Amino acid sequence: MSRQDASTAPRTQPKVAAGEVYSTxxxxxxxxxxxxxxxxNIDAIARDLGVSQTPVREALQRLEGDNLVVYSPGRGYGTTPLLQLPELRSLFEFRLLVEPWAARSAAVDRLANPSDTLDRELEAFxxxxxxxxxxxxxxxxHDTRFHDTILGAAGNRVVQQAFVQTHCHLHIFRLYPADVDGTVTIAEHRRVWEAIRRCEPEAxxxxxxxxxxxxxxxxxxxxxxxxxxxDPAGASRSSKARVVR
Structure with a gap:
């Protein structure tokens, strides 16, 4: 190994380990x-995963950014509580305001139409x-990729970033395995995909x-x-009010 390789190898390994710890x-x-x-417990996690404390700390910081863990001075990190019903409703009201608009915007006859990408995603799932x-x-x-693809195709980076910051997919799936075998999700996603593929914005x-x-x-x-x-109308009004605030 050259002197340059030897100097860079130790710095890259913790990043790889931190990514693996984060995913786990x-x-x-x-x-x-x-x-x-x-x-x-950072020390216990490091022992269980066979890594040092450094990648565990980095992973926990990323999870804090996902709102999956919270840091309390004097107590350290802990997993966040589940969404309560008002929070779940607010999250879905926001989605009901943003995502139908994104689907309509994506259902256009141009190169930005994401139907091919959505089709491959559905087939893989x-x-x-x-x-x-x-x-x-x-x-x-799958749910994350499907919805993010549509939001990305809509072409509004501000809206897309606001949606990403909700981390909605990570949080709602902690509540309840609502579609255990995935068949309901596939059917509903295919209906969205077919309308986008046919370039039918209203559908x-x-x-x-x-x-x-x-x-x-x-x-x-x-x-x-x-x-x-x-209520779609109520969702639009309440979500707009929250965005303005």
């Missing part, structure tokens, strides 16, 4: 293998469903709005009692 901890938190409100394994992490990843907007409302109903099953559906 994130998946465990989303799958509720690490319950909400659990103290994250359907193959995973056919394997009949544990789909929880795959469903989170794409409607399909996405239906998907968001249905998703809210599924995830709201984590809470007791009869829950009213999201």
């Amino acid at each position: 901890l994130r998946d465990s938190i989303v799958a509720s293998e690490i319950p909400p409100g659990t103290r994250m 359907e193959r995973r469903v056919d394997d009949r394994g544990d789909l929880r992490q795959d469903l989170v990843a 794409a907007e409607e399909a996405m709005a239906d998907h968001i409302r249905n998703s809210f109903s599924r995830f709201a099953q984590a809470f007791d009692g009869d829950l009213p559906p999201i």
